[in-house]
Amino acid sequence: MDYYVDSTTIYIVPNAGVGISNVAVAEENKFGVYPNPSNGNSTIEYTLTNDANVSLCIYNVLGVKTSELVNKNQKAGMYKYSARDLNLTSGIYFITLITDGKTSIQRLIITE
Numbered sequence: 001m002d003y004y005v006d007s008t009t010i011y012i013v014p015n016a017g018v019g020i021s022n023v024a025v026a027e028e029n030k031f032g033v034y035p036n037p038s039n040g041n042s043t044i045e046y047t048l049t050n051d052a053n054v055s056l057c058i059y060n061v062l063g064v065k066t067s068e069l070v071n072k073n074q075k076a077g078m079y080k081y082s083a084r085d086l087n088l089t090s091g092i093y094f095i096t097l098i099t100d101g102k103t104s105i106q107r108l109i110i111t112e
Contacts, residue, residue, distance in 0.1 A: 010105045030104060031097050037109035042083040044069070046097055048076045055098040056081065058108070060091065083108070 031046035044056065056070040066088070069081045093108040 031106065033095060033106050033108055037111050039112065040083060040088050040110050042108060044081045044083065044095060047078045048074060048099065050076050052099040057096050058086065059094045059096065
């Protein structure tokens with residue numbers, strides 16, 4: 001598996017070869033989580049440039065899915081979801097956004 005990492009996100013690059021173009025493909029799937037760390041009131045935000053099949057899930061550090069926020073086709077546009085209603089306990093979580101097979105993961109830290 002090939003990947004690209006910046007200071008807050010891990011971008012998984014499917015079928016990566018040599019070249020800078022693979023990084024550009026991964027960055028199309030970027031999303032934001034703010035505030036982070038938080039006391040559970042974080043917002044997850046992403047924008048779709050085209051209609052896409054979207055999956056947005058939250059996993060704990062053991063890799064167990066704790067929440068599935070989205071699993072459907074969505075129209076192009078901006079989407080926001082609140083983590084407030086998920087009742088996440090203190091800890092580290094990983095938010096996975098998959099759009100048309102492109103995966104991005106961001107860490108979310110919940111403090112009390």
